[in-house]
Amino acid sequence: xxxxxVGSGGREHALVxxxxxxxxxxKMWCLPGNAGIAQERLSSNGEVVECIKISxxxxxxxxxxxxxxxxxxxxxxSDNPLGMGIVDLFQKEGLxxxxxxxxxxxxxxxxxxxxxxxxxxxxPTAASGVFSSFQEAIDFAKSLHGRCAVKxxxxxxxxxxxxxxxxxxxxxxxxxILQDKTFGEAGARVVIQEYLDGTEISLHALCDGNTWRLFxxxxxxxRIYANDLGPNTGGMGAYSPTPFLSEEEFQKVARSVxxxxxxxxxxxxxxxxxxxYPGVMLTKSGxxxxxxxxxxxxxxxxxxxxRLKNDLVELLMASVEGTLHHISLEFSNSPTVCVVLASQxxxxxxxxxxxxxxxxxxxxxxxxxxxxxxxxxxEDVILTQGGRVLGxxxxxNTLREAHKxxxxxxxxxxxxxxxxxxxxxxxxxxxxx
Ligand code: AMP
Ligand code: GLY
Numbered sequence: 001x002x003x004x005x006v007g008s009g010g011r012e013h014a015l016v017x018x019x020x021x022x023x024x025x026x027k028m029w030c031l032p033g034n035a036g037i038a039q040e041r042l043s044s045n046g047e048v049v050e051c052i053k054i055s056x057x058x059x060x061x062x063x064x065x066x067x068x069x070x071x072x073x074x075x076x077x078s079d080n081p082l083g084m085g086i087v088d089l090f091q092k093e094g095l096x097x098x099x100x101x102x103x104x105x106x107x108x109x110x111x112x113x114x115x116x117x118x119x120x121x122x123x124p125t126a127a128s129g130v131f132s133s134f135q136e137a138i139d140f141a142k143s144l145h146g147r148c149a150v151k152x153x154x155x156x157x158x159x160x161x162x163x164x165x166x167x168x169x170x171x172x173x174x175x176x177i178l179q180d181k182t183f184g185e186a187g188a189r190v191v192i193q194e195y196l197d198g199t200e201i202s203l204h205a206l207c208d209g210n211t212w213r214l215f216x217x218x219x220x221x222x223r224i225y226a227n228d229l230g231p232n233t234g235g236m237g238a239y240s241p242t243p244f245l246s247e248e249e250f251q252k253v254a255r256s257v258x259x260x261x262x263x264x265x266x267x268x269x270x271x272x273x274x275x276x277y278p279g280v281m282l283t284k285s286g287x288x289x290x291x292x293x294x295x296x297x298x299x300x301x302x303x304x305x306x307r308l309k310n311d312l313v314e315l316l317m318a319s320v321e322g323t324l325h326h327i328s329l330e331f332s333n334s335p336t337v338c339v340v341l342a343s344q345x346x347x348x349x350x351x352x353x354x355x356x357x358x359x360x361x362x363x364x365x366x367x368x369x370x371x372x373x374x375x376x377x378x379e380d381v382i383l384t385q386g387g388r389v390l391g392x393x394x395x396x397n398t399l400r401e402a403h404k405x406x407x408x409x410x411x412x413x414x415x416x417x418x419x420x421x422x423x424x425x426x427x428x429x430x431x432x433x
Pocket of ligand 2 (some may be wrong): 298300
């Protein structure tokens with residue numbers, strides 16, 4: 001099969017790496033890809049993955065490419081093209097594409113839509129309100145004594161959430177979104193949620209419109225600094241599984257979210273095919289959904305896919321075709337850890353174009369894989385090209401072993417200003433082992 005993957009991040013590298021292992025895959029393109037993706041080879045015939053510079057937001061460009069090359073499957077797992085309706089566009093041309101259609105992708109592209117949907121169908125979530133009026137937003141935040149999360153309704157590259165401890169912070173967040181219009185149209189409305197205390201986990205459910213299959217637990221590390229301090233980022237590292245829930249508790253949490261969500265989709269005729277990724281806070285009064293994403297998480301994908309035993313092409317095709325009920329997901333018991341190496345200054349301004357050293361020596365380490373997030377090849381040298389640069393991933397018999405391997409590899413890679421969190425997966429040790 002000819003496979004087209006859209007995107008250029010660490011998640012896409014992990015997807016390409018896994019799809020390339022399938023015997024079904026005989027040709028693969030990644031648009032635009034990155035330096036690591038361009039080094040991947042297909043297991044079936046040794047061909048390299050071809051990266052071509054077309055932006056994931058250039059829908060006409062992507063469609064034109066697909067109409068010429070006629071891939072048998074296109075895989076999209078980035079919020080922007082999904083929110084813009086790439087799936088509907090490709091389907092109109094008779095192209096097979098994996099990911100939720102525009103209506104289904106609203107679970108991520110509009111937090112207001114999601115919040116109101118959750119309330120309609122009893123999906124457990126935070127007490128909340130949706131506002132376009134500055135004064136009404138302020139009044140609601142006051143009713144929560146300023147302890148709240150103020151969120152841009154639309155897509156904002158993971159930067160549209162202000163987690164506030166007091167009224168001053170809440171007012172600043174509301175002002176930035178509604179009055180300063182820093183996020184443009186995406187911020188025409190704000191969602192304000194009560195502040196939820198607890199342990200945050202990521203759920204991933206592969207859906208086919210009729211049923212779902214659960215991935216194991218994982219935990220992202222969203223803040224830039226150790227001990228969950230500093231601003232939010234796209235994700236500084238992840239591990240899977242998490243020790244916070246027994247299998248039975250995990251199934252219970254997932255059912256409490258997915259059953260009402262799915263019933264709501266049925267009632268409203270939303271045909272959800274793709275990954276639904278709810279961010280869930282485990283609070284004292286039960287699990288509560290913070291937000292929905294309509295795609296694989298980054299860096300959660302980097303820790304899930306090394307553990308996945310199924311053929312990913314078959315899984316994604318089953319999700320597209322509505323045949324997931326025939327399949328069960330199988331994961332290795334090897335805990336996996338991913339540590340993100342970022343550019344100095346991220347998630348604010350950073351300088352790109354730094355030479356990356358050490359990738360060759362790390363490539364021979366056992367049970368270790370470096371996924372590229374923001375890299376490019378320039379005259380045979382791999383350079384940084386993004387805030388998040390690499391996802392150094394390792395697995396082992398225990399989480400401690402995986403953790404040790406990941407940080408050992410991290411220690412061998414260098415670029416000017418390299419920054420990473422020293423405490424990825426630490427919570428699993430401190431609280432539970
Ligand atoms: P979101 O993009 O909505 O998941 O928000 C980004 C991050 O902000 C989440 O991963 C949480 O760490 C934090 N956050 C979001 N909503 C809340 C909330 N209601 N209470 C506490 N923290 C939150
Ligand atoms: N892991 C955070 C995200 O993918 O949005």
